[in-house]
Amino acid sequence: MGFAEGLEHVVRENEPLAPYTRLRIGGPAEFFAEPTSVEELAELVRRARSEDLPIRLLGGGTNLLVRDEGVPGVVISLAAPAFCHLETTADGLRSGGGTKLTHLIATAVREGFAGPEQLVGIPGTVGGALHANSGTHGGDIGQWCRSATVLTRGGEVVRREADDLSFSYRQSSLNELVILSADFVFEREPSETLTRRMQKLWIVKQSRQPSVGERSAYVFRDPVGVTATSLIEQVGLKGTKVGAVELCERDPNFVVANDRATSSDVLRLIDLVRSRVEDGTGIELTQNLQVW
Numbered sequence: 047m048g049f050a051e052g053l054e055h056v057v058r059e060n061e062p063l064a065p066y067t068r069l070r071i072g073g074p075a076e077f078f079a080e081p082t083s084v085e086e087l088a089e090l091v092r093r094a095r096s097e098d099l100p101i102r103l104l105g106g107g108t109n110l111l112v113r114d115e116g117v118p119g120v121v122i123s124l125a126a127p128a129f130c131h132l133e134t135t136a137d138g139l140r141s142g143g144g145t146k147l148t149h150l151i152a153t154a155v156r157e158g159f160a161g162p163e164q165l166v167g168i169p170g171t172v173g174g175a176l177h178a179n180s181g182t183h184g185g186d187i188g189q190w191c192r193s194a195t196v197l198t199r200g201g202e203v204v205r206r207e208a209d210d211l212s213f214s215y216r217q218s219s220l221n222e223l224v225i226l227s228a229d230f231v232f233e234r235e236p237s238e239t240l241t242r243r244m245q246k247l248w249i250v251k252q253s254r255q256p257s258v259g260e261r262s263a264y265v266f267r268d269p270v271g272v273t274a275t276s277l278i279e280q281v282g283l284k285g286t287k288v289g290a291v292e293l294c295e296r297d298p299n300f301v302v303a304n305d306r307a308t309s310s311d312v313l314r315l316i317d318l319v320r321s322r323v324e325d326g327t328g329i330e331l332t333q334n335l336q337v338w
């Protein structure tokens with residue numbers, strides 16, 4: 047039986063991945079699957095395992111660089127409605143892994159749940175944010191997560207409770223193949239207060255990151271006690287360009303891709319920044335951007 051047999055309605059072969067990423071760069075996936083249910087997802091994982099095909103999970107594609115040659119195996123997207131739900135609970139929200147983070151933030155603010163307004167301006171999905179414990183200087187998403195349901199690489203659905211979860215700076219113990227859904231608990235604050243706080247934070251964030259339409263990616267984690275941005279500025283790299291990719295004027299810890307940009311332009315620029323920062327400051331930067 048071929049990998050896609052009987053699942054042709056959700057699997058495409060040789061699908062270009064560039065349109066699914068914020069950088070809009072990179073080659074195709076050997077197989078690209080958009081399952082419509084957990085059962086279909088589990089079946090895809092089971093088949094990929096039995097055929098020894100690598101499996102990758104795609105969220106919003108905002109923290110991904112896909113290589114120009116593309117990726118072997120299966121890329122799974124959680125864009126179907128079954129994975130993009132969001133419900134209000136007594137003390138918080140229950141979200142699908144594929145739900146847009148902006149949807150969770152807006153709903154929390156409207157319902158008077160405090161905390162997520164600090165994440166305003168972070169693109170991508172709830173699953174992607176939990177995978178990396180994404181956040182800002184105001185707070186990271188993991189602190190509000192009380193449980194999560196995941197699909198393991200073995201194809202098993204498992205619920206992980208709070209005492210089994212740990213989050214630290216851009217790191218999370220939620221490292222299974224798929225974060226299917228998560229429960230969040232928040233303190234309460236008046237919706238009007240949260241709206242005002244979110245609007246202020248959004249104005250600041252907008253002035254410090256590439257604009258919404260730009261093809262961009264956030265590159266390095268902040269080392270302890272200093273920002274990656276300040277180190278890149280310190281060694282005079284602001285505005286540096288390689289091929290059709292440049293460091294963002296507003297914040298050089300973002301790369302911005304222009305027409306005809308390639309994945310290898312991005313990789314060469316990242317290498318240049320890493321080595322110049324290390325030579326100039328002695329600090330080795332850790333990459334946040336995932337490369338496929």
Ligand SMILES: Cc1cc2nc3c(=O)[nH]c(=O)nc-3n(C[C@H](O)[C@H](O)[C@H](O)COP(=O)(O)OP(=O)(O)OC[C@H]3O[C@@H](n4cnc5c(N)ncnc54)[C@H](O)[C@@H]3O)c2cc1C
Binds near residue numbers: 104110124181182255
């Ligand atoms: C303009 C801009 C601003 C940004 N600002 C911030 C910021 O302030 N703070 C910050 O932390 N980051 C920031 N980022 C980085 C990025 O947006 C976050 O890391 C985001 O949480 C990634 O989510 P995603 O859904 O796009 O993940 P993707 O890019 O699709 O995937 C990233 C990784 O997460 C995994 N993943 C995605 N979904 C799931 C899932 N459901 N289950 C298991 N694994 C999954 C993928 O396999 C991959 O390894 C910014 C990026 C941009 C472009």
